[in-house]
Amino acid sequence: MEFGFPWWLRVEHFLNIIFLSFLVRSGIEILGTYPKLYRSQHTVPGTAWSQFTVQRAAKHKYYTVGGEYDDYSPRISLPGRGLLGLGRYWHFITVTGFVTSWVIYIVLLFGTGQWRRYIPTSLDTFVQAGRDMVSYLAFVVPEAADGAPFNAIQQLSYGFVFLVLTPLVILTGVFQSPAVANYFSRITRMLGGRQVIRTVHFLCMIGYIVFTVIHVAMVILHGYGYETSKIVFGHTDLPVAGGVVFTIGLALVVLLHVIATRWTLAEGRAVEKLHNIVVRPWTNLLYHLPARMHYDRDNVSGKDVVLKNTTQNFRGSGRPPETPEYLALMANGYEDDYVLEIGGYVERPMSLTIRELRELAEGHSQTTLHHCVQGFTSIGKWRGISVSDLLDLAGPLPGATDVVFMSFQDMGRDDALYEGGTYYESTPMIEARMPQTLIAFDLNDEGEIPAKNGAPVRLRTETSTGFRNLKWLERIEVVNRYDIIVEGRGGYFEDVDFYDRNQLI
Amino acid sequence: MMEDQHSPALRQGVDFRGTPNATERVTEHLRPGKKRAPLLRYIRINLPRTTRLLLLFVIAVIGMASATIALSDYEPFPFAAPLLWCVVVAAVIFVAVGLLTKNRIWTAGLGIAAASTLIYVGGILGDAPYVWNGASITLAAVWNITLFASLGYALLYWALRYGMIVAAPDDQHFMD
Numbered sequence: 104m105e106f107g108f109p110w111w112l113r114v115e116h117f118l119n120i121i122f123l124s125f126l127v128r129s130g131i132e133i134l135g136t137y138p139k140l141y142r143s144q145h146t147v148p149g150t151a152w153s154q155f156t157v158q159r160a161a162k163h164k165y166y167t168v169g170g171e172y173d174d175y176s177p178r179i180s181l182p183g184r185g186l187l188g189l190g191r192y193w194h195f196i197t198v199t200g201f202v203t204s205w206v207i208y209i210v211l212l213f214g215t216g217q218w219r220r221y222i223p224t225s226l227d228t229f230v231q232a233g234r235d236m237v238s239y240l241a242f243v244v245p246e247a248a249d250g251a252p253f254n255a256i257q258q259l260s261y262g263f264v265f266l267v268l269t270p271l272v273i274l275t276g277v278f279q280s281p282a283v284a285n286y287f288s289r290i291t292r293m294l295g296g297r298q299v300i301r302t303v304h305f306l307c308m309i310g311y312i313v314f315t316v317i318h319v320a321m322v323i324l325h326g327y328g329y330e331t332s333k334i335v336f337g338h339t340d341l342p343v344a345g346g347v348v349f350t351i352g353l354a355l356v357v358l359l360h361v362i363a364t365r366w367t368l369a370e371g372r373a374v375e376k377l378h379n380i381v382v383r384p385w386t387n388l389l390y391h392l393p394a395r396m397h398y399d400r401d402n403v404s405g406k407d408v409v410l411k412n413t414t415q416n417f418r419g420s421g422r423p424p425e426t427p428e429y430l431a432l433m434a435n436g437y438e439d440d441y442v443l444e445i446g447g448y449v450e451r452p453m454s455l456t457i458r459e460l461r462e463l464a465e466g467h468s469q470t471t472l473h474h475c476v477q478g479f480t481s482i483g484k485w486r487g488i489s490v491s492d493l494l495d496l497a498g499p500l501p502g503a504t505d506v507v508f509m510s511f512q513d514m515g516r517d518d519a520l521y522e523g524g525t526y527y528e529s530t531p532m533i534e535a536r537m538p539q540t541l542i543a544f545d546l547n548d549e550g551e552i553p554a555k556n557g558a559p560v561r562l563r564t565e566t567s568t569g570f571r572n573l574k575w576l577e578r579i580e581v582v583n584r585y586d587i588i589v590e591g592r593g594g595y596f597e598d599v600d601f602y603d604r605n606q607l608i
Numbered sequence: 609m610m611e612d613q614h615s616p617a618l619r620q621g622v623d624f625r626g627t628p629n630a631t632e633r634v635t636e637h638l639r640p641g642k643k644r645a646p647l648l649r650y651i652r653i654n655l656p657r658t659t660r661l662l663l664l665f666v667i668a669v670i671g672m673a674s675a676t677i678a679l680s681d682y683e684p685f686p687f688a689a690p691l692l693w694c695v696v697v698a699a700v701i702f703v704a705v706g707l708l709t710k711n712r713i714w715t716a717g718l719g720i721a722a723a724s725t726l727i728y729v730g731g732i733l734g735d736a737p738y739v740w741n742g743a744s745i746t747l748a749a750v751w752n753i754t755l756f757a758s759l760g761y762a763l764l765y766w767a768l769r770y771g772m773i774v775a776a777p778d779d780q781h782f783m784d
Contacts, residue, residue, distance in 0.1 A: 138650075139782075139784075148782075148783065148784045149782050149783060149784065150782075151654065151782050151784075152653070152654055152655055153651075153652060153653045153654060153655075154652045154654070154780070154782055155650045155651060155652070156650060156652075157635045157636045157637050157638070157644075157645040157649050157650055158633060158634065158635050158636075159634040159635070159636055160782070160783030160784040161633070161634075161784075170633065171784070173650070174644075175644075175650075176644055179647070237745055237746055237749045238745055238749075240748075240749035240752050240753060240756075241738075241739055241745045241746075241748035241749040241752065242738065242739070242748065242752065243739055243745060243748075
């Protein structure tokens with residue numbers, strides 16, 4: 104068959120320049136908020152295989168991971184300045200286009216027989232690719248085989264990028280989602296655990312960058328006008344026009360980045376709206392994937408570094424409440440003084456002590472993987488009672504739609520990194536009713552939860568990223584609408600920063 | 609001068625007093641008046657054994673490629689063969705020392721890479737085994753590998769000195 108360069112292939116090539124460049128820049132933004140990569144499923148301090156920060160490790164640190172942000176330049180990352188939420192918005196908006204485009208491309212490749220341009224039909228292609236590599240090293244440009252659009256090494260490298268690297272980056276991207284990773288928990292472990300998946304995702308990005316550098320070098324080596332004419336017009340007859348048009352196209356992509364960066368830094372809420380239109384339709388589907396993790400006790404973070412007190416290694420984030428009330432609770436060991444209130448849109452408002460919670464829980468526990476939105480993970484065994492059981496006790500009134508969790512923490516008072524406001528989160532009833540959405544009062548069978556991890560009682564919403572797992576829980580309120588609470592976005596970080604209430608990815 | 613003889617931490621030599629990052633964020637490599645460090649300062653890879661093996665591998669490639677050229681009928685310039693064999697012997701010693709000891713031999717490796725590059729330059733001025741000089745494609749590729757591997761080693765050496773990578777027995781000593 105005559106392969107040529109059909110129009111859809113040329114369009115896809117141009118779209119990929121946009122998608123990949125946006126994905127790389129927003130990906131760097133996401134990396135910058137926890138700029139460390141690991142080789143095991145834990146994020147044990149000191150075991151990273153790479154770091155991308157110039158910040159010196161803090162002494163006397165209480166694991167305020169928010170302080171580990173590195174604000175990369177907006178020239179490198181999108182949007183830069185350590186704005187994780189907006190970086191995530193761009194990553195997911197672009198991912199929607201990238202994956203859609205890739206699926207359409209694959210369908211067209213196989214539907215039109217064009218797959219032969221990438222997939223070798225004979226083992227001779229591999230032998231020829233070796234010869235081609237030797238030719239390049241000898242400064243001799245190898246010719247394409249008769250009827251083929253590229254030489255063998257080009258064929259194999261393009262095939263690798265489309266049919267190996269891209270599925271791998273999509274797979275490892277999908278498994279960054281707490282909802283997916285915790286629903287398909289066995290696959291997460293088979294892939295090496297969340298941190299290994301994160302590392303592979305990063306290496307895929309490096310793969311794209313290396314490929315792009317070599318690809319551009321080869322285009323120049325083979326003849327810029329000749330090659331760009333193929334990808335612009337589908338033939339080699341107009342090398343000058345091809346070069347000019349393609350260069351203008353590249354300039355437009357650069358302009359698009361400049362506009363997107365400035366727009367994001369100036370109008371974050373507008374980017375949020377775009378995200379909600381493009382991304383929410385498919386992220387809402389993830390509410391159908393309730394977490395169903397059952398890690399072994401041996402998986403608990405800290406075991407692999409032989410620490411007696413494994414809870415030391417369950418990272419925390421944020422500062423505990425600094426009120427006389429909370430400090431008094433802490434001083435008295437919580438047990439006699441702490442009371443969890445459950446009220447709002449329920450038939451039977453109630454308050455429960457830790458002892459009563461323990462009795463109601465009947466020894467129930469779950470060993471689960473915690474996904475911080477910044478990127479760290481820890482595995483811990485939590486004892487507690489499911490929110491669903493508590494709701495059954497309280498009896499939500501007809502029309503109750505959401506559950507609001509209030510913390511003792513006031514961000515402005517307790518954490519120098521943020522502005523004031525009580526920390527709260529709201530979950531839709533579907534998430535609150537999930538089997539592993541838990542009110543926890545014990546971590547790793549070591550007694551009460553430490554202050555850094557949310558003592559005495561905290562929320563576990565295993566399908567969402569970490570900040571929605573509210574710590575230092577004071578009160579639960581069932582409501583029939585959440586959009587009239589504070590700024591109406593469903594939680595503290597949703598209100599003051601740029602995070603979607605749907606944190607299933 | 610120890611101020612508090614009763615402090616267990618101070619007696620252990622742990623003294624964080626006056627350490628800025630005990631109380632505030634401390635960033636390194638910032639130039640005066642700049643908010644951010646040079647881009648490459650942000651990259652730190654901590655794979656010491658892999659890096660050590662990689663450095664040894666690159667020198668081994670230089671040695672093997674040089675031996676191939678020396679054994680061929682092609683002489684890049686008069687008396688190139690003894691020089692090529694010197695590079696081969698140095699590469700063998702380098703790899704052996706690198707595998708059998710924990711010595712930091714990376715500057716010596718740079719000498720081998722530099723010698724190999726000089727031989728390549730000599731070939732350009734003389735009669736290098738390029739295809740257009742009558743050499744086979746394979747021999748021309750091997751000849752160019754001596755250059756690419758040498759430049760690769762120089763790049764790795766620079767990254768090592770810059771702090772982007774570390775080779776065993778050294779370590780980045782990440783604290784977190």
